[in-house]
Amino acid sequence: xxxxxxxxxxxxxxxxxxxxxxxxxxxxxxxxxxxxxxxxxxxxxxxxxxxxxxxxxxxxxxxxxxxxxxxxxxxxxxxxxxxxxxxxxxxxxxxxxxxxxxxxxxxxxxxxxxxxxxxxxxxxxxxxxxxxxxxxxxxxxxxxxxxxxxxxxxxxxxxxxxxxxxxxxxxxxxxxxxxxxxxxxxxxxxxxxxxxxxxxxxxxx
Numbered sequence: 001x002x003x004x005x006x007x008x009x010x011x012x013x014x015x016x017x018x019x020x021x022x023x024x025x026x027x028x029x030x031x032x033x034x035x036x037x038x039x040x041x042x043x044x045x046x047x048x049x050x051x052x053x054x055x056x057x058x059x060x061x062x063x064x065x066x067x068x069x070x071x072x073x074x075x076x077x078x079x080x081x082x083x084x085x086x087x088x089x090x091x092x093x094x095x096x097x098x099x100x101x102x103x104x105x106x107x108x109x110x111x112x113x114x115x116x117x118x119x120x121x122x123x124x125x126x127x128x129x130x131x132x133x134x135x136x137x138x139x140x141x142x143x144x145x146x147x148x149x150x151x152x153x154x155x156x157x158x159x160x161x162x163x164x165x166x167x168x169x170x171x172x173x174x175x176x177x178x179x180x181x182x183x184x185x186x187x188x189x190x191x192x193x194x195x196x197x198x199x200x201x202x203x204x205x
Contacts (some may be wrong), residue, residue, distance in 0.1 A: 021118060023076040023088060023125055026068055034068065034075055035061040037087050042110040048139040063088065064106075078109065078122055080168035085113040088122055092134060093115060101133040120152045137171040149174050 026034050042051055042059040053059055067073035078086040089106040092099040104126055110118050125133060138145045153161045153174055161176035 020081045022079050026075040056109045111114045127178040131178045135172045
């Protein structure tokens with residue numbers, strides 16, 4: 001988990017129109033909802049990162065909830081047809097108070113929504129929204145996450161990514177650059193314009 005000084009971040013919602021899927025920026029009154037979802041995430045990932053549960057039966061989520069409150073991280077609720085399906089957290093990597101890279105540090109899909117490609121689509125939505133360098137850390141023991149990111153990034157970047165290890169850090173890091181909005185959107189726009197031009201030309205003759 002990365003820690004960062006405060007930096008102003010975008011909090012606008014992201015909606016992808018091809019499927020009933022959206023990333024909803026966590027508001028102040030929704031921090032408790034994020035904290036509740038984090039309980040499932042922390043329990044599931046405790047097999048790779050040992051954590052101590054408190055006497056009241058909850059994991060400590062202060063690191064994330066305070067990050068949202070201070071604006072040092074971006075947290076989104078994932079919704080499918082308006083229903084909660086998980087969450088995503090984006091953290092910036094700073095250098096001289098400038099964002100030089102981003103990480104999709106947490107991506108969690110509830111069990112009932114898995115197997116439909118939602119995780120990959122959410123990742124694409126996040127990458128499309130923020131062009132530039134991305135660095136995603138994954139525990140080497142989490143083979144499922146390793147396979148997921150290898151597959152997603154192979155398809156998203158056309159195999160233009162690399163896997164590195166930072167000095168003194170045992171985590172694997174997937175590093176790549178996002179060009180911004182996916183090329184398919186531009187192709188669709190060009191195709192639509194071409195059709196309109198052909199129709200307009202036909203009306204002249």
